Amino acid sequence: MTPMTPVSQAHALELLQGMVRIRRFEEKCAELYSAMKIRGFLHLYIGEEAIAVGVMQALRSEDSVAATYREHGHALARGLSMRSIMAEMYGKLEGCCRGRGGSMHLFDAATRFFGGSAIVAGGIPLSVGLALADKLQGRANVNACFFGEGAAAEGEFHESINLATLWKLPVLFLCENNRYAMGTALERSESETDIHLKAQSYGLKSEAVDGMDVIAVEQAAQRACDAIRNGEGPYFLEFTTYRFRPHSMFDPELYREKAEVHAWKEKDPITLFSQKLLVEGLIRDADIARIEANVQDEITVAVEYAEAGQWEAAEDLKRYVYSERGHHE
Amino acid sequence: MSNQRESGTVETTYREAIRAAIREAMLKDPRVFLMGEDVGRYGGCYAVSKGLYDEFGPERIRDTPLSESVFVGTGIGAALGGMRPIVEVMSVNFSLLCMDQIVNNAATIQHMSGGQFNIPLVIRMATGAGLQLAAQHSHSLEVLYAHIPGIRVVAPATLEDARGMLATALEDPDPVLIFEHAGLYNRPGQIAVDAGAVDIDRAVIRRKGEDVTLITYGGSLYKTLDAAAALAEQGIHAEVIDLRSLRPLDEATLLASVRRTQRAVVVDEGWRSGSLAAEVIARISEQAFYDLDAPLARVCSEEVPIPYAKHMEQAALPQTQTIINTVKMCFGDRND
Incomplete structure (x- = not known):
């Protein structure tokens, strides 16, 4: 028997809503992709929602977040408005990046959300640098950096963990191990498949966490953030998880068995969490229905906002390549 | 920097000027x-x-x-x-290991974020040949970066620019790459005691002339000036322009000069194919073609990895005599 969910009803509902929000938003995105409203690459996070939602509970507004091209969930959980993300997917001026970034490059200064990097492991050094800036300026912030297990094959992963540990920088390394780097299975690309052990060899605290259990994620993130804020240097968390959908909308999924996908769907973080809460009597069916209705309303508004949005004037094409003088200090 | 003179200048070197700026x-x-x-x-x-670690400590000289x-x-x-980092990359050859960060992050984040973030970063690196360091320490790859929108690329050739470009680069809200020619570090000279910040936008005419415009930058400036001096003795008065900024290019200064002299030769230590010289020549062709009296020409490095042996290395690089010969060809002289 698993232990009782150690959170209040209100917080449990918040976590559940956070995950449902990402799931339904992305389902809508897939639909809009088929309708050709959204173009380019679209990488869905469906199946992995517990990680972004759980981790964000431990972060504060002054902390920073950097993520990958599969970052809709992180952006939503961090507090970017759904409508500004949807408008960005549409390529509209009202999008969080005026339509210049798209699905893979969501940025938001207000919530200190630094992308949206589509170079595997390329965003990790940014978090190391943001952490160095915090340390040099005496701020006790956490700099959270999400990446997939595929990043472990890149030099920047190793260089970053080494440097952050060497300089005791406040970086929270968050590895979302969904077992496939695009279509390459972990055991087909890594001699040592235990990513958290690899990290540990650099001398920082490193844990493996069940990424399908939002409570386990939240608790681990809280532990890690406490240690980082306490000046103990960086911390590494590896979350085991699974991507329920194809890598992107172009992926025929030739590299994995349907049975494997099915088995992981049995561990759906939303289903498992909501069933547990129902069994424990912490929530009722009506609560779930209300969450679904709220989320549906938010999505409807977001789509309407994106549909009604404007296209940035093509004359503005060359803006934002260099700073506009007088705009910055 | 000692030996202060009454004229208000001090003896220094290119290296010391950069150190003073830092x-x-x-x-x-x-x-x-x-x-x-x-x-x-x-x-x-x-x-x-040298010496800065002792003065500022390991937190600021990292x-x-x-x-x-x-x-x-x-x-x-x-x-x-919120910091203002100066990052030193030992040489442009090594910078290929961080080109991802420069090209995919430093140059793109402002644009991808719709103008929300800017990156006030300065990256300094050594470039160029002449020290017999062979093929993995000697190349002039700055053109690779001059190709990239979102960053600025500058190349100090003079002591004043070595001393003054850094301060302006640090004031810039966007990434600036400073290319220091390795062959210039020991270059001595006098510099004003109060030398300070200089602009990083403009090309500068280093020698006035009316017969032909020689366009160059960085380590090739002095070879080009030597060539201009030699040509003057033969009655050809060359104007020498130091580009200083490789991105953006100061087209106005280049075009004004070429329209006057009606001839131009570009001297560039990079390889000819896809070189900065190629870009400069293309722009002159596009905008001043009908002002020209002779085909545009360039002097670049031979298309080989820079070799170790001194005579071979020198054979690969632009030389004063090659510049002189090329200029004379612009006047119909087939080099004797």
Whole structure:
């Protein structure tokens, strides 16, 4: 028997809503992709929602977040408005990046959300640098950096963990191990498949966490953030998880068995969490229905906002390549 | 910097001028720090930062692991976090290991974010040949960066620019790459006691002339000036333009000169194919074609990896005599 969910009803509902929000938003995105409203690459996070939602509970507004091209969930959980993300997917001026970034490059200064990097492991050094800036300026912030297990094959992963540990920088390394780097299975690309052990060899605290259990994620993130804020240097968390959908909308999924996908769907973080809460009597069916209705309303508004949005004037094409003088200090 | 003269100048070198600029920036702004391989205890591969570690300590003169990608990326992140980092990459050849960070992050984040973030980062690196360092330390790859929108690329050739470009680069809200020619570090000369910040936008005419415009930058400036002096003795008065900024290019200065002289030769230590010289020539062709009296020409490095042996290395590089010969061809002289 698993232990009782150690959170209040209100917080449990918040976590559940956070995950449902990402799931339904992305389902809508897939639909809009088929309708050709959204173009380019679209990488869905469906199946992995517990990680972004759980981790964000431990972060504060002054902390920073950097993520990958599969970052809709992180952006939503961090507090970017759904409508500004949807408008960005549409390529509209009202999008969080005026339509210049798209699905893979969501940025938001207000919530200190630094992308949206589509170079595997390329965003990790940014978090190391943001952490160095915090340390040099005496701020006790956490700099959270999400990446997939595929990043472990890149030099920047190793260089970053080494440097952050060497300089005791406040970086929270968050590895979302969904077992496939695009279509390459972990055991087909890594001699040592235990990513958290690899990290540990650099001398920082490193844990493996069940990424399908939002409570386990939240608790681990809280532990890690406490240690980082306490000046103990960086911390590494590896979350085991699974991507329920194809890598992107172009992926025929030739590299994995349907049975494997099915088995992981049995561990759906939303289903498992909501069933547990129902069994424990912490929530009722009506609560779930209300969450679904709220989320549906938010999505409807977001789509309407994106549909009604404007296209940035093509004359503005060359803006934002260099700073506009007088705009910055 | 001793031997102060009554004229208000001091004896210095290109290396010392850069060091003075770093030191001044560190003293002026607590957000400035220097980071790179062996910049601290060792004093810098080319001894540029010698003494700064003792003065400012390990927090602000930061020795990094041999991890170009992460220390440049860390510079980008630190700039986003409110600092004013100066990152030293030992040589442009090594910068290929961090090109991802420069091209995919430093140059793109402002645009991808719709103008929300800017990156006030300065990256310094050595470039160029002449020290018999062979094919992995001697190349002039700055054109690769001059190709990239979102960054600025400058190349100081004079003591004044070595002393003054850094301060202006640090004031810039966007990434600036400073290319220091390795062959210039020992170059001595007099500099004004109060030398300070200079613009990083404009090309400058280093020698006036009316017969032909010689366009160059960085380490090739002095060979070009020597060629101009020799040509003057033969009755050809060459104007010499130091580009200084490789991105953006100061077209106005170039075109005004070429329209006057009606001839131009570009001298560039990079390889001819896809070179900065090619870009300069294309722009002159596009905008001043009907003002020209002779085909445009260029003097570039031979298309080989730079060899070690001194005579072979020199054979690969633009030389004063090659410049003279090329200029004379613009006047119909087939070189005797």
